[in-house]
Amino acid sequence: MxxxxxxxxxxxxxxxxxxxxxxxxxxxxxxxxxxxxxxxxxxxxxxxxxxxxxxxxxxxxxxxxxxxxxxxxxxxxxxxxxxxxxxxxxxxxxxxxxxxxxxxxxxxxxxxxxxxxxxxxxxxxxxxxxxxxxxxxxxxxxxxxxxxxxxxxxxxxxxxxxxxxxxxxxxxxxxxxxxxxxxxxxxxxxxxxxxxxxxxxxxxxxxxxxxxxxxxxxxxxxxxxxxxxxxxxxxxxxxxxxxxxxxxTPRLSEPLHQLPDTGETLLEAEAIHVHFPKPGWRRGRIDAVVDASLSLAEGETLALVGGSGSGKSTLGRAIAGLGPMAAGSVRWQGTAMPPRNRRSSEHRRLIQPVFQDPLASLDPRWSVADIILEPVKWLVPHEYRAERAADLLEEVGLPRDFAGRKPSSLSGGQAQRVAIARALAANPAMLLLDEATSALDPLVADGVVALFDRLQRARGLSLLFITHDLALARRTAHRIAVMEAGRIVECAPREELFANPQAEATRRLIAASG
Missing domain, CATH: 3.40.50.300 (P-loop containing nucleotide triphosphate hydrolases)
Structure with missing residues (x-):
């Protein structure tokens, strides 16, 4: 045989x-x-x-x-x-x-x-x-x-x-x-x-x-x-x-691309703490984020990188008001933002999320137009909604007639573009991108990254890009913050971070990504 x-x-x-x-x-x-x-x-x-x-x-x-x-x-x-x-x-x-x-x-x-x-x-x-x-x-x-x-x-x-x-x-x-x-x-x-x-x-x-x-x-x-x-x-x-x-496919050896210019400081997060009770009958708590501070300028991309369980998504959600925050402060253009349960619709408009799994983040029962306009359905008169949804689809590189489709008829890349259109509907100043390309293959992910770059240049958006892909962070971000065990252990411009990493966690990530 x-x-x-x-x-x-x-x-x-x-x-x-x-x-x-x-x-x-x-x-x-x-x-x-x-x-x-x-x-x-x-x-x-x-x-x-x-x-x-x-x-x-x-x-x-x-x-x-x-x-x-x-x-x-x-x-x-x-x-x-x-x-x-x-x-x-x-x-x-x-x-x-x-x-x-x-x-x-x-x-x-x-x-x-x-x-x-x-x-x-x-x-x-x-x-x-x-x-x-x-x-x-x-x-x-x-x-x-x-x-x-x-x-x-x-x-x-x-x-x-x-x-x-x-x-x-x-x-x-x-x-x-x-x-x-x-x-x-x-x-x-x-x-x-x-x-x-x-x-x-x-x-x-x-x-x-x-x-x-x-x-x-x-x-x-x-x-x-x-x-x-x-x-x-x-x-x-x-x-x-x-x-x-x-x-x-991003690689650490590739030449650096020119990124858009940045402006004044937009957001400052200081001494953020997030903790959760231990599961089941055990007493105590789990410190998910500990004393984390970062800032983000107008038109800047800050990549938040680290291993699984390092606290990246928890910190991003706390800053955006999507998750709990036990202590710390978030300032927007120098003015303190209220706790998440007291943030107004205007506060929530400023920071819009795009999540990791595009199809899971879209309601399967709704049409694409309804999904896109969900954040602003009370602000756009009924007779203008179809045109508004079609304009947003066009802005993210999808045909206008996608408005009547359901999520089940979309590919992963198309679904993520719909999710981006939904985030743009509220006219935000900042996007929270939580592993927004990790579920996509390299060609589709590259197209979505190019879309983020185009939108950033056209709208002056600031991006907090949460990713475990250090090569992608190097390709797209002005600065990179490294998290380990809930703490930000290093934050530096991308050239400086790779030329002279200070933290052991950063050196391990670079070695694993090379």
Whole structure:
């Protein structure tokens, strides 16, 4: 029986629509092959459909250790998955069952192919192998008690619990900050090399693939645009499509772009404290933000960066009046802003948010026009609303006739542009951008970043850009503030921050992003 995974002329259809066409590649034991491309390119469909884990119907051939997967009944596919393949998914919180403990997840995964129930020592060893701290304590914990990186490590441990020969990892690190992305990818690569396990990696992060994959297939509209050594394609693609993907992926080595000029100080936040009670029956509190101070000028972009759980979003929401603030002050053009429960509609108009998940931030029952005009529906006379919504759509680069659509008919990038139009409806002076591009692929995200730049220049907007992507912060921000454990440990102009980082947290982020 021949070893390896060999795909020839793979096609995938969903209903009458062809999603993937004529994909071919091979995956040998111990090898890592990556499928990359923009959203909708067919990456996940190509990886998951032969194993029966998508809504698509496969054609062509997919041979796993000499066994044909295409056309195999689901009962037999289930056995193949249980015996030979492990799967690591993008969102660990949704991939893990919320009412099962970590230990129960590991037991179920280890026994799926008829194996014996692992004892406590075996499960502790599983968690130790993926670098999870305090493994014995984790066995009794539920997924919601773990951080994003810890959940992803549990998901990897569960994927490996039955000793698979193949690993399919679908965007396994895109939801994590730069430091965690590097750690988790290094972990996956190490486990593959040590165990002689082959990995099929789905990712839109060309910079990450460059360092971790052996071969790369660049997919465009369901077809292979380019294939070859990963480092070669990631650094010097031969196609225009590959070049655009590479250019859209921020890198610390790229030349700095000219940013718009800034004006007088607009906002000052001083000594902000935010804390929450500890969950459940435990007494005490969690200090999410501690003594954080920052300022923002007219027309300036300030990037707030840091690892997961560092307090970035909590601080941004406190400043904008969207979340609690236990102590501290916020001044707008030198005048103190009242607490959030006493802020007037005029105060709320000044700072408008754009959130991470565009589709989740839009009401699925409403039309695009109703969503956009929600912040000002009492200020715009009924007869002018359609024109106002259409003008805002045009300003964010969408057709005017999108006004009658529902969010379910929009792509991720289109939905984020609608969210931006909604934020602009109130004519704000400042936008709070909370990971506003992290859910988008590089090409779409680059278009949204270009839109922010255009709007900033046209409207004189100030931007507080919360991101875990240090390379993106370097590309877009005048100044960068670094947070760790709820504190701002460093804040400097972008050139100074990278030339002479002062805080250890900053040096770690730069090293992880390089």
């Amino acid at each position: 021949s070893e390896g995974y060999v795909v020839r002329n793979l096609g995938v259809r969903v209903g009458d629509r062809t999603i993937v066409e004529d994909i071919s590649f091979s995956l040998a034991p111990g090898q890592i092959v990556a499928l990359a491309g923009a959203s909708g390119a067919g990456k996940s469909m190509s990886a998951m459909t032969p194993f029966g884990l998508s809504a698509g119907v496969a054609s062509g051939s997919a041979m796993l250790d000499g066994i044909e997967l295409v056309g195999m009944p689901e009962r037999d596919l289930s056995r193949i998955r249980a015996e030979k393949v492990g799967f690591v998914f993008q969102q660990p919180l949704t991939a893990l069952t919320p009412h099962r403990t970590v230990g129960q997840h590991l037991q179920e995964a280890a026994m799926q192919a008829g194996g014996v129930k692992p004892d406590k020592a075996a499960m502790v060893a599983m968690l130790e192998s993926v670098g999870l701290s305090r493994p014995e304590e984790r066995l009794a914990q539920y997924p919601h008690l773990l951080s994003g990186g810890e959940r992803q490590r549990v998901l990897i441990a569960a994927a490996l619990a039955h000793g698979p020969r193949y690993l399919v990892a679908d965007e396994p690190v895109s939801a994590l900050d730069a430091a965690l992305r590097g750690e988790i990818m290094a972990l996956l690569v190490r486990l593959c090399r040590e165990r002689g396990m082959a990995m099929l990696l789905v990712s839109h992060d060309l910079a990450g693939i460059e360092h971790h994959a052996d071969r790369l297939l660049l997919l465009e509209s369901g077809k292979v645009a380019e294939a070859g050594p990963a480092q070669q394609i990631a650094t010097a693609p031969a196609t225009d499509y590959g070049g655009r993907l590479m250019a859209a």
